Amino acid sequence: MNFTAPTFYFDYESDEIKDFVKEFRSDTISKKEKAKRLYLKVRDTYRYDPYSLSFSKEHYRASYLVTQKKGHCIDKSIILIAGLRSLGIPARLHLAKVKNHIGVERLVEKFGTNELTPHGMVDxxxxxxxxxxSPAFNESLCAMCNVEPLDFDGENDSIFQEFNNEGMEFMEYLEDYGYFEDVPIDFMETNVREHYPHIFGEDRNIKEFRL
Structure with missing residues (x-):
């Protein structure tokens, strides 16, 4: 598998992605440092928003997502992957099921559970x-939840905050779906419909939803 190639979704040859990563193109910056800086830019440029669901292929193109002000964890992962690949750093989408334990009232109200799936991160x-x-939780959101934002040192995994600043359990991983070379839109739609049937009902023509 080629994890540096452009794809329909990771369309890093677009002007939008080229502009987003232009500050990291210097040959004087190591790939490790480029990855660290790009991770932080994606993490904090976009506000995390899990309440907009879409299964439109166009809405998962990096060139579209990078122009938005907020995004789901998968959205932000796609932007990061496209940026990394454009800088010659192999990257791929990784999906999982997670459970949040803090600030979940609205999650439970909208999804019927505090389990979120599929959760997107980046290899x-x-x-x-x-x-x-995982670039999902922006710094301002972490401050609201009284949890330290996830940093990335370029040498170790950085995928979740297990506890908040008071030692309360914050997030846990329940199931690992593995990695994908491109965005598995069909798998994602099936997964969401199986876990949250009350949101869409039986109408498979509904491709977008704002909770």
Whole structure:
């Protein structure tokens, strides 16, 4: 598999992605440092929003997502992957099921549970080592939840905050769906419909939903 190639979704040859990563193109910056800086830019440029669901292929193109002000964890992962691939850093989408334990009232109200699936994160290859990172929770959101934002040192996984600043359980991973070379839109739609049937009912023509 080629984890540096552009695809329909990771369309990093677009002007939008080229502009987003232009500050990281210097040959004087190592790939490790580029990955660290790009991770932080994606993490904090877009406000995390799990309440907009879409199964429109166009809405999962990096060139579209990078122009938005907020995004789901998968949206932000796609932007990061496209940016990393454009810088020659192998990257791929990784999906899982997670459970949040803090600030979940609205989640439970809208989804009927505090379990979120599929949750998106990123696998990236630095110095011959695959690492997992999650750019989902922006710094301001973490402050609201009294949890430290996830940093990435370029050497270790950075995928979740297990506890908040008071030692309360914050997030846990329940199931690992593995990695994908491109965005598995059909798998994602099936997964959401199976876990949250009350949202869409039986109408498979509904491709977008705002909770």
């Amino acid at each position: 990236l290859l630095i110095n011959d080592k695959w690492l997992k990172v």
